[in-house]
Amino acid sequence: MAGSTGQGEAMQAAPDGAQPERAGLRQTTYLEAIREAMWEEMKTDPTVFIMGEDIGTYGGAFKITEGFLEEFGPDRVIDTPISEAAIVGAAIGAAHMGFKPIAEMQFIDFIAPAFDMIVNFAAKVRYRTGVGAPLVIRGPCGGGAHAGPFHSQNVESYFANVAGLKMVAPATARDAKGLLRAAIRDPDPVLFFEHKYLYRRIKEALPTDEEIVVPLGVARTHRPGSDLTVVTYGAMLYKAEEAARTISDEDGCELEILDLRTLRPLDTPSIVDSVRRTGRVLIVHEAPRFGGFAGEIAAQICEEAFEWLDAPIRRVTALDTPIPYSPPLEEHYLPQTDDIVSAARWLLAY
Amino acid sequence: MSSLNRHQLRELYRHLLLTRGLEERLERLWHDGRVSAPPIRSLGQEATGVGGAFALREGDWVAPSSRELGAVLVRGLAPREVLVRHLSMSGSPVGSSDQADRFTAPALGVLGPTGPLGTQLCVMNGVALGFRLRAEPRVCLAYLGDGASRTGAAHEGLNFAAVQGLPVLVLLVHNGWASGTRSDRQAAVTDWLDVAGAYGLPAESVDGNDVLQVYDSALRGVQRARRGEGPSLIVAETYRMQAHADDTGAQHDAEALEAWARRDPITGFESYLVETGFESRPSLAVLREGVRRELDLAVEEALGSVGTGLEKPAVPAVPGESEPTPWTRRPMVYPDLQTHESG
Incomplete structure (x- = not known):
């Protein structure tokens, strides 16, 4: 990588990054922010649950959901087959039943097999029936990790032309946490693109005593x-x-x-x-x-x-x-x- | 001998007649240029849609393909509402935006298809997950055409239901055709029950033209799912008597048509009703006349509806009836349908 943000060096460019430690603040990585948003929403809202490949026993390919199975049990932390269409489809159905499912794509590249479910089912639910499908599909996107053509892609343009989808791409830990919270609470389908290069390189002092919610649609x-x-x-x-x-x-x-x-x-x-x-x-x-x-x-x-x-x-x-x-x-x-x-x-x- | 009483048998018969009669009227309206797309007919296979859905209870969900109008009618959608939808009139129970033959009506527990096939089962698995998360004894019935069963989504859906042990019944309709291609060009399996083995699903095969066989088998699957014993699969052997989506194309195998015409689900059920003494030929004629008049009135009312469908459709109307309203004609209200409604 050109420039000074080489691998392994924590980037401190985010505005909160320079803040000193104080009571009520904790250094939080981008990955921890995502994990905390899911954890806290699952703690406070029994309709939130997560599904995906290796997310339970294994704790997720990036260990984002480590400990979730022990805390929330197998009904709310569902290890799925390698079946992205089935994962997203089940999320849509559960959303019909008033739940707020979070479907993890192990790498966002793997969203391709679920394309039909997303663009024809999830995106059109409100238009067809007048009711929303409050689901989140999240996963790691992006390059810089030397992961090759199938574990590094950015997929926003595939979905940008489909009415009925919201898309989020946070750059900071605060936004990762606050936007994911807002995405989970949103009444419609949200695609949540986490940049895997930032997972452990971004670290910010985030408040532990305040609920961070960043509204969707605001730059x-x-x-x-x-x-x-x-x-x-x-x-x-x-x-x-x-x-x-x-x-x-x-x-x-x-x-x-x-x-x-x-x-x-x-x-x-x-x-x-x-x-x-x-x-x-x-x-x-x-x-x-x-x-x-x-x-x-x-x-x-x-x-x-x-x-x-x-x-x-x-x-x-x-x-x-x-x-x-x-x-x-x-x-x-x-x-x-x-x-x-x-x-x-x-x-x-x- | 079926466990159903005379009233239930009449309801089955009436829904078979309603399904065929309503599709005939839709076809006529299409020929007259009143309806923009030809109906996707279930001619010859009405018993699968009607018999399967008849095994459900209030609160259950069904995912019919475009060729299971009978299931939608059994769930309580009135023929007039179907007509209004096809005519793109206001007053549609499911809004102006959905495709006419692809009803999604959450209030009736109906999850319609999109365009690509095989995907409904994946969504129904999520509905079933919802039932399980709330520990509700509710069940999903997912129809799956033999053609649709060849998709990747169907495979993922069957496997997901099986491995999660969800309260789902899959009714695989083997009607010999997938759009314009024979099903033996779609799949190398000859015994469609073999499909179930790959997923570890218990399965049974039924004569899909015998509405009672379909009902009895579906009831077993539904009860099994309701007891928490997981999903199962039924293969209904039937035959599509018309082309995919119109009655003008060259259809298809004259020999097969002739053979299956002798096994017509409606005339077969009529013989059963007469032979068992539940009905007489004259009482059947009275029932047929009743359905004819119901459909005539529905068409008249639908054509008289005001509007073009461009305005916001009215709240679904519950047809006024003097008799106590059966549950299938009442809009269902569940917590799951309200907690996430907004805007």
């Missing part, structure tokens, strides 16, 4: 700036942050970083507001470029803020290939801090 200004808007989400937030520091130090320009947090519903007003102030916009995501989510964001900016633009809209994305297994090839494939810096400089000079 967050991660870093204020006046010269260029960077719209991003997920692990790319930290590359954007590094790029912003570089540009600030070396060029004296300030990048505003908008962390979308929720992809659907998209917080278009926040994007438009920022773009109208800076007049320049760079969209950064880890998924491939063609048909990627940046295209939709760019189109909305054109529709809502064209007159305010001083430069073309630029994208920094992954390449239009499968994700390589080889570490140096993967590094080449993924957007890097230097790519963001040079695209930002091009835009600032336009």
Whole structure:
């Protein structure tokens, strides 16, 4: 990986990260935040339960659900066959019965076998029947872990064109916890994309004495700036942050970083507001470029803020290939801090 | 001899007639250009839809395919409501947005199909999980066509139900055809009971054209599930007497059609009722006339409904009846249907 966020080094870019320890605060990893959100919701709401491959006895491929089986029992922590369609289907049916199931995809890549259940059943339930299906489908997405083409993908664009789905991609531990809570409580299907690269690299001091709920559909200004808007989400937030520091130090320009947090519903007003102030916009995501989510964001900016633009809209994305297994090839494939810096400089000079 | 009393046998007969008669009227309305899509007919296999659903109780759920209108009628959807839906009129009990032949009506415990097949069973497993989590003695009946049973989702659903021991009954309808392709081009199994073995499911085969056999077998499966003894599978051997979704295409095997016409589920049941002395030929004629008039009235009322379906449909109407309303005609209200309704 280019830049300073190498493997094994805890990233402290999140706003809470710099806070000192105090009573009522605990250093919490992104992974622990996800785990705590599920644990606490299951503690307080008997209709919440979890299903997935290896989540019970084994504790999950990433050990997110370790201890859940002992605490909540096999009726609420269900080890399933390797049957993603059956998992999501069962979640939909249980949601019909007033439960709030959380279905884990061991890797988000494995959501593909459940595609039909998601786009034809879950997404259309409210439209067909007038009642929602309050379920969450969550799983680890993203590259940087040298896991190759089937354990590294970002799948948001597969689902972006389907009405009836909400999509969340948190970048910080606080948001992972608060957004997952909101997703579990939401009355409609939510796809929750956890970036596996962040699981143990992000650590923030989170309050233990307050319930963190982050509403869906609201972006967050991660870093204020006046010269260029960077719209991003997920692990790319930290590359954007590094790029912003570089540009600030070396060029004296300030990048505003908008962390979308929720992809659907998209917080278009926040994007438009920022773009109208800076007049320049760079969209950064880890998924491939063609048909990627940046295209939709760019189109909305054109529709809502064209007159305010001083430069073309630029994208920094992954390449239009499968994700390589080889570490140096993967590094080449993924957007890097230097790519963001040079695209930002091009835009600032336009 | 069936355990059913005269009233129940009449209800079975009436629902067989209603199913065939309603489909005939829908077909006529389609020919007249009043209905935009041809009905997916269950001609010749009405006994599977009617007999299976008849084994359910209030509070149970059923997942019919598009070819089990009979099951939906048994669950209490009135013919007029079906017609209104197909005519895209307002007043539909299930809203304007769903496809006409794919009812999902939570208040009736009916989970309709989507387009791709085999997926309903996966969802019904979740409904059954819900029953189990609340320790309710309720049961799911999932229909599965022989064609639909060839999907990956059906395999996952059968296996999931089996391994979780869910209160689910799967009624596999072997009707000889999958859309426009014969089922022997869809599967290499010759005895469809073999399907159950792969999942460790107890199974039995029935004459799908004998409504009492279907009912008795379904009742066994339903009771078994209700006792907490897990899922089971029925293979109903029947024959689809019409093309997939219209009556104009070249259908199919003249020899088979002739053979199965002699085993028509309605005429067969009529013979049973007369031979056992439950009915006479004249009493059957009276029942048939009653159903004919009920359907005529339903069509008249549906065509007279105001609206185009573009406005928000009204709250489902409960048809007024002078006799005590049977449970199948009452909207069911369960906690599961209210706790998550919003917006």
